[in-house]
Amino acid sequence: MTDVMDQTSPQIEVRNLKTYFYTEDGVVRAVDGLSYRLAKGETLALVGESGCGKSVSALSVMRLIASPGKIVEGEILLDGLDLLQCSETEMREVRGNRISMIFQEPMTSLNPVFTIGNQIMEAIRVHQDVSRKEARDRTIAMIRRVKISAAETRVDEYPHQMSGGMRQRVMIAMALACNPEVLIADEPTTALDVTIQAQIMELLAELQSEFQMSILLITHNLGLVAEVSDQVAVMYASKVVEHTSTAELFASPLHPYTHGLLTSVPTLGMPREQKLNVIPGQVPNPLHFPTGCRFHPRCPVAEQRCKQEEPLLREVKPGHWAACHFIENGKSPIKGADR
Amino acid sequence: MNRIVRITSLGLFFTSLSCSPSSTPGDSPSDSAQRVIEVEARPDRGRSEEHNLEFEARWNELYNTPHDNGDTLVIGTIGDADSLNDLTSAAITGSNVIGLLFLSLTRTNPDFSHAPSLAESWQFSEDHLELTFHLRDDVFWHDGVKTTAHDVKFTFEKQISPNIGWATIKWKQFIKECVVVDDYTVKFIFERLYPYQLMDAVVGAVLPKHILEKVPDEEMVSTDFNRNPVGNGPYRFKEWKAQQYIEVEANENYFAGRPPLDRIIFKVVPDQENLALQLKSGEIDFMDGVPPRFFEELARQENLVAYIAPGRSYSYLGWNLLNPLFQSKKVRQALTMAINRQEIIDSLLFEFGEIPKGPVLPIIWAHHPNLPDFPYDPEKARQYLAEEGWKDSDGDGWLDKDGQRFSFTVKTNKGNQIREDILILVQDMFKEVGIAVRPNILEWTVFIGDMDKKDFEAAVAGWSVGLKMDMTTIWHSDSINDKFNFVSYSNPEFDRLNDAAIFEMDSEKAKQMWWRAQEMIAEDQPYTFLYSPKDINFVHRRFQNVQMETVGWNYNLEQWWVPKDKQKY
Amino acid sequence: MHTYIIRRILISIPLLFGLLTINFFLIHAAPGDPTDIFYNPDMDPEARENIRRIYGLDQPLGVQYLKYIQGVVLKFEFGYSIAKKRPVKDEILEALPNTIQLSALALLLELSLGIGIGILAAVKQQSTFDNATRVTALTFYSMPSFYLGLVLLFLFAGGVSATHWFPASGMVDIVRHESMSTLGRLGDRAIHIFLPSLTLGIGAAAGISRYMRGELLEVIRQDYMRTARAKGLTERVVVFKHGLRNALMPIITIMGLSLPFLFSGAVIVEQVFGWPGMGRVAVDAAFQRDYSMFLAVNLIFGAMVVVGNLVADILYAMVDPRVRLS
Numbered sequence A: 001m002t003d004v005m006d007q008t009s010p011q012i013e014v015r016n017l018k019t020y021f022y023t024e025d026g027v028v029r030a031v032d033g034l035s036y037r038l039a040k041g042e043t044l045a046l047v048g049e050s051g052c053g054k055s056v057s058a059l060s061v062m063r064l065i066a067s068p069g070k071i072v073e074g075e076i077l078l079d080g081l082d083l084l085q086c087s088e089t090e091m092r093e094v095r096g097n098r099i100s101m102i103f104q105e106p107m108t109s110l111n112p113v114f115t116i117g118n119q120i121m122e123a124i125r126v127h128q129d130v131s132r133k134e135a136r137d138r139t140i141a142m143i144r145r146v147k148i149s150a151a152e153t154r155v156d157e158y159p160h161q162m163s164g165g166m167r168q169r170v171m172i173a174m175a176l177a178c179n180p181e182v183l184i185a186d187e188p189t190t191a192l193d194v195t196i197q198a199q200i201m202e203l204l205a206e207l208q209s210e211f212q213m214s215i216l217l218i219t220h221n222l223g224l225v226a227e228v229s230d231q232v233a234v235m236y237a238s239k240v241v242e243h244t245s246t247a248e249l250f251a252s253p254l255h256p257y258t259h260g261l262l263t264s265v266p267t268l269g270m271p272r273e274q275k276l277n278v279i280p281g282q283v284p285n286p287l288h289f290p291t292g293c294r295f296h297p298r299c300p301v302a303e304q305r306c307k308q309e310e311p312l313l314r315e316v317k318p319g320h321w322a323a324c325h326f327i328e329n330g331k332s333p334i335k336g337a338d339r
Numbered sequence B: 001m002n003r004i005v006r007i008t009s010l011g012l013f014f015t016s017l018s019c020s021p022s023s024t025p026g027d028s029p030s031d032s033a034q035r036v037i038e039v040e041a042r043p044d045r046g047r048s049e050e051h052n053l054e055f056e057a058r059w060n061e062l063y064n065t066p067h068d069n070g071d072t073l074v075i076g077t078i079g080d081a082d083s084l085n086d087l088t089s090a091a092i093t094g095s096n097v098i099g100l101l102f103l104s105l106t107r108t109n110p111d112f113s114h115a116p117s118l119a120e121s122w123q124f125s126e127d128h129l130e131l132t133f134h135l136r137d138d139v140f141w142h143d144g145v146k147t148t149a150h151d152v153k154f155t156f157e158k159q160i161s162p163n164i165g166w167a168t169i170k171w172k173q174f175i176k177e178c179v180v181v182d183d184y185t186v187k188f189i190f191e192r193l194y195p196y197q198l199m200d201a202v203v204g205a206v207l208p209k210h211i212l213e214k215v216p217d218e219e220m221v222s223t224d225f226n227r228n229p230v231g232n233g234p235y236r237f238k239e240w241k242a243q244q245y246i247e248v249e250a251n252e253n254y255f256a257g258r259p260p261l262d263r264i265i266f267k268v269v270p271d272q273e274n275l276a277l278q279l280k281s282g283e284i285d286f287m288d289g290v291p292p293r294f295f296e297e298l299a300r301q302e303n304l305v306a307y308i309a310p311g312r313s314y315s316y317l318g319w320n321l322l323n324p325l326f327q328s329k330k331v332r333q334a335l336t337m338a339i340n341r342q343e344i345i346d347s348l349l350f351e352f353g354e355i356p357k358g359p360v361l362p363i364i365w366a367h368h369p370n371l372p373d374f375p376y377d378p379e380k381a382r383q384y385l386a387e388e389g390w391k392d393s394d395g396d397g398w399l400d401k402d403g404q405r406f407s408f409t410v411k412t413n414k415g416n417q418i419r420e421d422i423l424i425l426v427q428d429m430f431k432e433v434g435i436a437v438r439p440n441i442l443e444w445t446v447f448i449g450d451m452d453k454k455d456f457e458a459a460v461a462g463w464s465v466g467l468k469m470d471m472t473t474i475w476h477s478d479s480i481n482d483k484f485n486f487v488s489y490s491n492p493e494f495d496r497l498n499d500a501a502i503f504e505m506d507s508e509k510a511k512q513m514w515w516r517a518q519e520m521i522a523e524d525q526p527y528t529f530l531y532s533p534k535d536i537n538f539v540h541r542r543f544q545n546v547q548m549e550t551v552g553w554n555y556n557l558e559q560w561w562v563p564k565d566k567q568k569y
Numbered sequence C: 001m002h003t004y005i006i007r008r009i010l011i012s013i014p015l016l017f018g019l020l021t022i023n024f025f026l027i028h029a030a031p032g033d034p035t036d037i038f039y040n041p042d043m044d045p046e047a048r049e050n051i052r053r054i055y056g057l058d059q060p061l062g063v064q065y066l067k068y069i070q071g072v073v074l075k076f077e078f079g080y081s082i083a084k085k086r087p088v089k090d091e092i093l094e095a096l097p098n099t100i101q102l103s104a105l106a107l108l109l110e111l112s113l114g115i116g117i118g119i120l121a122a123v124k125q126q127s128t129f130d131n132a133t134r135v136t137a138l139t140f141y142s143m144p145s146f147y148l149g150l151v152l153l154f155l156f157a158g159g160v161s162a163t164h165w166f167p168a169s170g171m172v173d174i175v176r177h178e179s180m181s182t183l184g185r186l187g188d189r190a191i192h193i194f195l196p197s198l199t200l201g202i203g204a205a206a207g208i209s210r211y212m213r214g215e216l217l218e219v220i221r222q223d224y225m226r227t228a229r230a231k232g233l234t235e236r237v238v239v240f241k242h243g244l245r246n247a248l249m250p251i252i253t254i255m256g257l258s259l260p261f262l263f264s265g266a267v268i269v270e271q272v273f274g275w276p277g278m279g280r281v282a283v284d285a286a287f288q289r290d291y292s293m294f295l296a297v298n299l300i301f302g303a304m305v306v307v308g309n310l311v312a313d314i315l316y317a318m319v320d321p322r323v324r325l326s
């Protein structure tokens, strides 16, 4: 199914990724057969309800899953290189260098006891053989690039001396310090207030074109998705259920789940902070996913088949992939889904 | 002069042989079987004013017998010294070191008689009120200055100064004056006649006038000399590190010749367990006052020799005679009979002790060998108590009289394990006869404060026995208030006897009086005399000519030596 | 920072002064007095009175207090020790460095062992090592130090001759030390201080190791650790640079608070191992009612608490940039 997803070779491609947590209560299938592709220079938005496995999938790409978690299956291809086959040493070469990540919580993602300069420089020096002085100069330049004024003095400040937005800029500076091919931004603006969110997203967009990088944007925020992403992958219960271009998705959501998400968002101009998760019914427990289609307990159009047979992610329309038994001829089983 | 030495191979005294290993100086146990030597109690001749030529000859022999010099003796001691100046020293370690650094006019023989030391000879005047000492003219202070009669006079004046606080000032109370006759002749003039004039005149180390005359009396307690003494004895001061050690080294210019050991070090180890361990492992060479519980283990060590000396102290259970409970003699006798003292000695002292029948121990010349005794007999104790009206009338197991139960508290001080254990033992023993006892263990200063205030019913404590025969401070009714008659023993007949005996010049008569006095105390039982512990000493077997005596383990310390091939340091 | 330290010290002066005053009246109110050490029938009450007069103990308490305070304030004199027959200052100057030496090494052991084991246990959480150290730590933590001291003495200082590796007491081999080479002397000192400092430090090390483990596990879960890993740092750099410094901050506080306990622990350890330090001076002073010595010792312990807290605060400020000393 995946080989037909895109014509151009993707920057990063995830195939059938499974990341499980072996907890005392049982196996948490946090990511369970996830697939998506992200093209060079493009932005892919990964959306889905809280707990559906977005962050775990992102950390899996970085191979930063710690015990009791384990990547049990799948491929993660970075420009054709399967990261899951890399040694830990090779992987360290990738992290922060070819793939960088910024996190949701700028307040806690920086180490409080080191200066921001120190933390950015560290990212440079671990991957590039440069002198202290040069690393510092580049750090200052980087700080300037993320539009922090008085970079020369700020470089020696500690995180607690900065606001949340500033810190997220520092995180970005740190992530981009080595000019990565891929940037994973895991809800980069959720913790920030609205005006700052906009500034940060603008900054990211600017830097994206400047650095020619691909961005995997994890978010709850459909407004943001509509504004900045090229492609969208919708996750439900540890899997992708729909994957297509942003315009197509908003124009004709085919999966009943996506439809549910969008109908709970009446206009594109909705407040950004509005969360998903307004579909009636329970978010499934990753310890015991429902049989068949995992969405069936909440699906308004579910039938007997849905309980027994799991739908595959398939190209239901050119350039449009979805996992539902009842999408036929590019039509959603839900009436009036196309707009 | 053959001396009986009982010898055992291992453990307690189960074999006993007679031989005379100490008949010649320089003789030390060489047979590996000889590991435990019992020190013989000598007849006490402390009142004697004559030389004991036998002991003196033996003493002098060492200096004419071939021996090797060298090696170091490490003495383990539980407490540090406080001062090495005899005028200000109060701790036992200090006096042991002072004994090596300084000379007194005389030296004590094993029978407590006096032997020449700084004084070569002495004689009393016709009226026995003047005592003249003839000093050696070849004794030098360690800084090279000669020791003379002026030093003796100076020392006496300092000893009696109220601004110095010399501990044994009382001993000089009847000496009117000390007169320098010439550089090597000095005379003590007494106020009155009494049996211990010689002993009182010589007590205390002679100190160097040329150094101490610059120190005002009030500053004597803190003068540098206390820590950097200059003596004239067989060893000279080398170094003192507080709480660590005091080191002395052989005095090459000692008048009797250089002592054999190069160095003697008093090592301070504040824990008895640790001391015993070091004795076993060889880190220290000598320890006195070894707790009986360590005896068996230490006696098993090939390289140690044990010396068991007769006790010079006793422990007692004192009854507060002001308390109505203890005012009947018969009750007190019953209380004594209720206590199994042999069991205390067997279980707590591991048999290293004896039951004293009175306050005068066998090592003292005035000791009464046949005092009335009240051996363990709970039956008879109960009977005596019943005769005094103490019966278990309500059948609850406890004795009572006039509706009052026979119960009292026994106090003792913390830190003496044996005493603390005794309280537990006697509690059970008294329970046997129906008497309820509550133990109360107090910190030392609190304990003696209570004793002084008579704030106790019964108390376990101990006395160590001095060299002079005098029962005043503990038993005389004059001593009830500010001295040591805690139990408030008051017996006019005893007082009269004691006062007369102290000044009785005729030894035989004095002895009769002291015997009678002891009989009174034994009969009255103001104390239950619990035990008199033996003194256990261990010394490394490489040391030769070790002669421990009742006068002290260090009787001839300056004469110990080690053969070249066995020297350790 | 200097002004901060000076201010803190100045603030503590009235505190210590108050401590001195309270102690002065407390020790004088306690039963007994310093001449009790001369308590025997051979000593005449007259001699005792002489001694009391020489040391001014016969004067009214208020006068004694004023004289004492005057000496302390004007001349920095702490009086004479009745039991040691020397100026209190001399005795303390001899003993204090020894205790500092012992405590410093114990602290070093406590920190290095505690932190080291704590880190390993945290990094290898739930491993055999972790479980083994948990049990061992609990054992040492709950073992009274005098008992541990005796056990160590017995095992390694002569009780068992096959493992007689260490001397049982003292700071040096008093017989041979003088004649040793410089290196030999150093070794001699090392083998003498080893058991006492181990005894003193190991209980606290056990505590620290558990704290350290807990803190590090807590820190390892922090977001910034993930950030550090995401940079491509090796696990060693992540744990030791980013984790350790954060995990150490609570340890510094614990350490500062534990300094006085280290000193009071020294009281027992010095007794067992015959270490000539302040602990023994303190015990003697209390039991002998050696007033001046007792007061000076308590003043020093009080100062230790002040210094311990100050040092902890300064260290804390050094590791945690969020804390400003002011």
Ligand SMILES: Nc1ncnc2c1ncn2[C@@H]1O[C@H](COP(=O)(O)OP(=O)(O)OP(=O)(O)O)[C@@H](O)[C@H]1O
Residues within 6 Å of the ligand: A021, A023, A028, A029, A030, A048, A049, A050, A051, A052, A053, A054, A055, A056, A057, A068, A069, A220, A286
């Ligand atoms: N260390 C872990 N141990 C056990 N389960 C875990 C662990 N980390 C994540 N999970 C589980 O994996 C699932 C996916 O979590 P994840 O954090 O990826 O969700 P998410 O989609 O990022 O949600 P959110 O939008 O709230 O960030 C959740 O059910 C979570 O409980």
Ligand code: SF4
Residues within 6 Å of the ligand: A255, A256, A257, A293, A294, A295, A296, A297, A299, A300, A301, A302, A303, A306, A311, A323, A324, A325, A326, A333
């Ligand atoms: S497969 Fe069935 S349950 Fe699942 S989304 Fe489609 S219709 Fe709904």
Ligand SMILES: [Mg+2]
Residues within 6 Å of the ligand: A054, A055, A056, A186
């Ligand atoms: Mg998430």
